[in-house]
Amino acid sequence: MLLELKNIKTNYGNIRALKGISLNVDQGEIVCLIGANGAGKSTTLMTISGVLTPIEGDVLYQGRSIVDDTPDKIVQAGISQVxxxxxxxxxxxxxxxxxxxxxxxxxxxxxxxxLERVYGLFPILKQRLKQQGGTLSGGEQQMLAIGRALMGRPKLLILDEPSLGLAPIVVGAIFEIIKTIAERGTTILLVEQNAQLALEFSDRGYVLETGLITLADSSQALSQNEEVRKAYLGE
Structure with a gap:
């Protein structure tokens, strides 16, 4: 098991954002975390990355607790976040x-x-090498953010809302690249507002509601679950 969260409780400001969640990510998987705004998805990712420290529970990476590690040490260990x-x-x-x-x-x-591998994944970035990042389109900036994370040579790549604010055609291209990254051996934990897309491209998923995991299953099973379809797939 590459990553395991055990009964994590984390505050975000004065709010108990995570109320005791447990999840795991195995080597080679794409695992998604879906839920409404305010469910605690980003808090979960910030807890893994060391930006927030849980008040209870443990985060294990390759079997070792990282809850007391600084964010830079966590990056060095092999976890990069977009x-x-x-x-x-x-x-x-x-x-x-x-x-x-x-x-x-x-x-x-x-x-x-x-760098050459990143250029292979995102040829447009090679054409824009001397251009300021702020002048890129939204899709190109997302590619740059993913490329920057890959430069840390992560074993686990964490993606927080990669489709946010992007045109559908750009989103499709980026998710195909995410799939390629996974096929090349990088494990992925994905938070995504587009639940249908997240379930389509992942192996397993967790549903997070107000700081608690309410469902966990294969992505295929979740996409066919009546509650999930009503709440997150617009049916």
Whole structure:
């Protein structure tokens, strides 16, 4: 098991955002987390990444507790997150943004190889290397944010709302790339507002409601679940 959350309770400000959730992600999987706004999805991801510290419970990565690790140590261990809203550096060039994703690494030759791999996944970024990140389209910025995360050479890639604010045709292209990243050996934990898309591209899923996991099953089973269809698939 690559990642395991055990009875995690986390506050977001003065609010108990997570009320005791447990989930796991196995090596090679794409696992999705779906739920309404305010359900606690982003809080879950921030707890994994070390931005928030749980008041109870444990986060195990490769069998080791990481709840007391700083975010940079968690990145070094092999977990990279693409945050909601992309959060690229708007005044840095595309190349500088990508290099920031490798700022903890010392293996310069391997960093260069990873840059070439990112260019292979996102050819448009290679054409925009000297362009400021803030001048890219929304879809290109999302590609840049994913590329930057991949520069950390993660074993686990966490994606927070990758389709947010993007045109459907761009979303489709990005999810095909996410699928390719998974096929090349990177495990993925995905939070996505488009539940139908999330279930289509993932192996398993969890439904989060007001800080609690209410359903957990294969993505195929969840997509056929009557409650899920009514609440999240618009039926």
């Amino acid at each position: 945050p909601e809203g992309r959060m690229i550096f708007p005044l840095l060039t595309v190349k500088e943004n990508l290099e920031m994703g490798a700022y903890l690494r010392k293996d310069k030759a391997e960093v260069q190889k990873d």
